[in-house]
Amino acid sequence: MMRVAILLPRLDPGDAVGNDARGMLQVLMASGIQCKIFAGSWSKGERPEPVRKLKRFLGSGDLLIFHHTVHWPEGEAAFCQSPARKILKYHNLTPAHFFAPYSKAYADACALARTSLKALLESGVEKILCDSAFNLEDIVVEGANRSICEIVPPFHNIEQREKIDADLSIVYERMRGETDFLILSVGRIVPNKAYEHLIESFSVYQRAYGRGRLVLAGKQDALVATYTRKLHDLIASRGLRNSVSMLDHVSESRLRALFLIADCYAVTSEHEGFCVPVIEAMRMKIPVVGSGETAVPETLGGSGLYWDEFDPHVIASAFQYIANNKDTADSLGEVGFQSFQDRFLTARISEIFLKSIGRPTTSVVESGASSVSEAGR
Numbered sequence: 001m002m003r004v005a006i007l008l009p010r011l012d013p014g015d016a017v018g019n020d021a022r023g024m025l026q027v028l029m030a031s032g033i034q035c036k037i038f039a040g041s042w043s044k045g046e047r048p049e050p051v052r053k054l055k056r057f058l059g060s061g062d063l064l065i066f067h068h069t070v071h072w073p074e075g076e077a078a079f080c081q082s083p084a085r086k087i088l089k090y091h092n093l094t095p096a097h098f099f100a101p102y103s104k105a106y107a108d109a110c111a112l113a114r115t116s117l118k119a120l121l122e123s124g125v126e127k128i129l130c131d132s133a134f135n136l137e138d139i140v141v142e143g144a145n146r147s148i149c150e151i152v153p154p155f156h157n158i159e160q161r162e163k164i165d166a167d168l169s170i171v172y173e174r175m176r177g178e179t180d181f182l183i184l185s186v187g188r189i190v191p192n193k194a195y196e197h198l199i200e201s202f203s204v205y206q207r208a209y210g211r212g213r214l215v216l217a218g219k220q221d222a223l224v225a226t227y228t229r230k231l232h233d234l235i236a237s238r239g240l241r242n243s244v245s246m247l248d249h250v251s252e253s254r255l256r257a258l259f260l261i262a263d264c265y266a267v268t269s270e271h272e273g274f275c276v277p278v279i280e281a282m283r284m285k286i287p288v289v290g291s292g293e294t295a296v297p298e299t300l301g302g303s304g305l306y307w308d309e310f311d312p313h314v315i316a317s318a319f320q321y322i323a324n325n326k327d328t329a330d331s332l333g334e335v336g337f338q339s340f341q342d343r344f345l346t347a348r349i350s351e352i353f354l355k356s357i358g359r360p361t362t363s364v365v366e367s368g369a370s371s372v373s374e375a376g377r
Contacts (some may be wrong), residue, residue, distance in 0.1 A: 023155020092273030
C-alpha cells in the first residue's frame with residue numbers, strides 16, 4: 001500500500017501552512033493511507049517526524065508532498081533526492097521588495113526561496129497544488145508547467161475553532177462602547193499586509209462618519225520592528241490611539257471572540273496568496289471590505305466589497321455603508337457564508353485534494369460532511 005509523507009519547514013499550532021498539512025494528514029489517514037508529517041522544526045506539543053527519517057519511510061511507489069514556504073536547504077535536498085513520486089504544494093512566496101526597507105535578512109530569505117524553486121521544479125515533480133489561481137499564475141511565471149498545476153484550497157481549522165469557548169474578556173479590556181463599529185483584520189504584522197492602508201482608511205472613516213474601532217490581531221515580528229513602529233507612529237499621528245488596537249500573540253479563544261463580535265472584516269494587503277482569515281469571516285457571516293491585486297477577490301468568490309485599486313475614501317465609505325445599513329450588511333454576510341459552504345467546507349476541500357492525487361473520495365467526503373454544523377453569528 002502507498003505511503004504518503006508531508007514535508008514542511010516548521011510545524012506550529014495555528015499556522016495556516018501547518019493547518020493545511022494537518023488537514024492533509026487527517027484526510028489521508030481517514031481514507032486508509034499510512035501518512036506522516038516530517039518537519040525541520042516544530043513547536044512544543046507538535047509531533048512530526050524529523051527529516052532524517054524520511055528516507056526510511058518512503059519508497060519509489062510512495063508519495064511525497066512538499067509545502068515550500070521558505071528557503072530550506074535540508075528539506076529541498078530531501079525532496080529533490082527522494083525516489084518517491086513528488087507533489088509540490090505552493091502557498092506563494094512573498095516578493096523580497098516588501099521586506100527590503102525593513103529587514104535585509106527577510107528580503108534575502110524571500111529571494112532565496114524563489115531561487116530555490118527552480119531545483120524543485122526540475123526534480124521530477126508530477127503535480128503542483130496551488131491554493132488559488134493567483135498562486136498558480138505566480139508559479140507558472142517562475143517556470144512551472146501549467147499542465148501539471150491544479151487549484152486545491154488549503155485545509156483550515158475554522159470548523160474546529162467553532163468548538164472553542166470564546167474568551168470575551170477581551171471585549172471589556174478594549175472598553176468597547178455600545179455604538180462602536182468594530183472592524184477586524186487578522187494576520188502577521190508584516191509589510192506585504194499593507195496595514196498602513198487600512199489605518200489610513202479607518203482614519204478617513206473616523207473623521208468623516210463617526211465612532212468605530214479597528215483591531216489588528218497578529219504576531220509582531222522583531223525582525224521587522226521598524227515596520228511595526230511605522231504603524232504605531234501612523235496611529236499616533238492620526239489621533240487614533242484610543243480607537244485602534246494592535247494585539248500581539250492572540251490566543252485561539254480570544255481570536256474566536258474577536259470574530260464573534262466583529263461587524264466588518266477588512267484586508268488591504270498588497271500580496272496575498274489566499275487569506276484564510278477572510279474565509280473565517282465568511283463562515284461567521286461578517287461582511288468583508290478590501291482592496292489590492294491579490295488572491296482575496298478569488299477567495300471571496302463574488303461576496304464582500306472589494307476594489308483592485310486602493311483608495312482610503314472608497315474603503316471608508318464602504319465601512320460607513322455597512323455600519324448604517326443592517327440589511328446590506330446581513331445580505332453581504334449571507335452571500336459570504338453561502339460561498340464558504342459551497343467552496344471551503346473541509347468535506348469539499350477533502351474531495352478536491354483526494355481527486356488531485358488520484359484517490360477515491362466518497363467515504364471520506366461523506367464522513368467529513370456529516371460532522372459539519374451550520375454556523376451563524
